[in-house]
Amino acid sequence: MAELHPDIQEILLEEQDIKDIVKRxxxxxxxDYADKNPLxxxxxxxxxxxxxxxxxxxxCPLSIDFMAVSSYGDGVKSSGVVRIVKDLDTKIxxxxxxxxEDVLDSGLTLSYLVRMLKSRNPASIEIAAFLxxxxxxxxxxxxxxxxxxxxxDKFVVGYGLDYAERYxxxxxxxxxxxxxxx
Ligand code: 5GP
Ligand code: MG
Ligand code: MG
Numbered sequence: 001m002a003e004l005h006p007d008i009q010e011i012l013l014e015e016q017d018i019k020d021i022v023k024r025x026x027x028x029x030x031x032d033y034a035d036k037n038p039l040x041x042x043x044x045x046x047x048x049x050x051x052x053x054x055x056x057x058x059x060c061p062l063s064i065d066f067m068a069v070s071s072y073g074d075g076v077k078s079s080g081v082v083r084i085v086k087d088l089d090t091k092i093x094x095x096x097x098x099x100x101e102d103v104l105d106s107g108l109t110l111s112y113l114v115r116m117l118k119s120r121n122p123a124s125i126e127i128a129a130f131l132x133x134x135x136x137x138x139x140x141x142x143x144x145x146x147x148x149x150x151x152x153d154k155f156v157v158g159y160g161l162d163y164a165e166r167y168x169x170x171x172x173x174x175x176x177x178x179x180x181x182x
Contacts, residue, residue, distance in 0.1 A: 007167070008158075008174035012151055015171050018159060021148040022050075025128060026057020028146055029098065034060050036096040036123075043113070044068040044086065045168070046102035049160030050130040050148070054100060065090045069109060082112040092122045102160050103131040103151075107140030114142060131156065131173070155181070 004011065013021075029038075040062050042051035048066075055064060068086035097117060101110060110127060117125055128146035135153045151173070157163050158170030163181060 007180050009177045011172050011174045013173040022053045022057050025146050030059045038062050038096045038098050040064045040098045042100045046160045047100045051100050092120050095122050097122045097125040099127050101129045104129040105133045107142040111142040
């Protein structure tokens with residue numbers, strides 16, 4: 001058991017849970033992309049930790065690239081506005097693209113991104129989301145092909161996920177105490 005951080009109310013995923021997720025999702029992608037030389041794209045900054053782990057769990061040739069979009073600023077609620085802060089360095093035409101995301105909440109950020117990238121004519125485009133929020137009565141705007149695990153509709157941090165750029169370095173995923181942001 002990880003020691004509880006003073007700002008964390010509850011740990012949802014321990015380091016070992018995360019390792020198991022990475023191994024499973026890595027095997028799924030390896031199976032599906034064995035001869036496709038996929039381009040794995042991580043959305044900065046939250047997805048970098050999952051990216052670093054998942055790329056090593058994918059046992060077939062691949063390349064990587066990064067994009068930065070901004071939708072949440074420093075807050076905890078979606079602004080509904082997606083801005084491209086850093087575009088890809090790689091041409092994706094004819095490539096099999098996998099977008100690695102930290103957490104799919106409303107899915108608005110990713111559905112915007114997928115639409116934008118589809119206009120560049122990749123051979124295929126799929127999503128690998130480390131976390132998917134379970135929001136009652138609501139389906140995300142986009143369906144990820146690969147899902148690490150589902151989490152309740154609470155604001156989570158750690159393993160790359162931040163609140164106001166903090167907590168990304170926590171090795172576990174936990175629920176932030178509302179008193180931190182209220
Ligand atoms: P969406 O567009 O799917 O609603 O939100 C996507 C982005 O919002 C995520 O990539 C992430 O940056 C941020 N986000 C959504 N939910 C959470 C959360 O519980 N914790 C953190 N740290 N970020 C979140
Ligand atoms: Mg993200
Ligand atoms: Mg953030």
